[in-house]
Amino acid sequence: MAKERLDKVLGNYGLGSRSDVKKEIYQGCVTVNGQIIKDPGFKVSLDDVIVYYEEVLERKEFYYFMMNKAPDCITATEDPKEKTVMDYLSSRHQNMNLFPVGRLDKETEGLLLFTTDGTLAHYYTSPKHFVEKEYYAEISDEVTVDDIKQFEHGIVLDDGYKTLPARLAIPNPGNPKVVTVWLKEGKYRQIRRMFQSLGKEVLYLKRVKMGNLVLDPNLTLGSYRELTPEEETLLKLR
Structure with missing residues (x-):
């Protein structure tokens, strides 16, 4: 990875605006490899050890977070009227240039990925790659074998579009109103x-999996966390 300006690195880490971090650099609040650096344009690499006040920055080329989306917000980076998923992020993470990958409807809960990795986001959202998503759903009426077959062949929607073949299953035969959709x-x-x-x-819809990435069942609605190294590996498997 090419070297970057120190003020840009601090800004992308969510430590404040470019002007804010410049002031702190001028004040001698930042060291690189043990040396106080007062030049905002000083170039650093991923191998350099940067300390902001007394915090050692754990830097990565890209960042990945998962959220258990709540049903009271839209999937957007900003909106003049509606609450967005970004409102659930801390101010620091909002300053990291994270963005949601793909979209969940306002009423839909579940797995939503945030990243700074545009290439990975394109892979997960491009229709060319057919990345499978898994959903838990509760339906108003009993789902039948015929419904499952229709999903397998694709369904014509209200606008005339015929969907790609999809999978539909009833995990518990005793409760045919609860299904899994892929x-x-x-x-x-x-x-x-x-x-x-x-x-x-x-009646209820929740995404539980994207590709190989599974929603952490311990995440409450609206909460989020950074992916573990193992989850990052799963995320990038093709």
């Missing part, structure tokens, strides 16, 4: 519209 595309409100085409309504 999709390899992500049209607007797709699962809700697929069931609507079958004369049924989705």
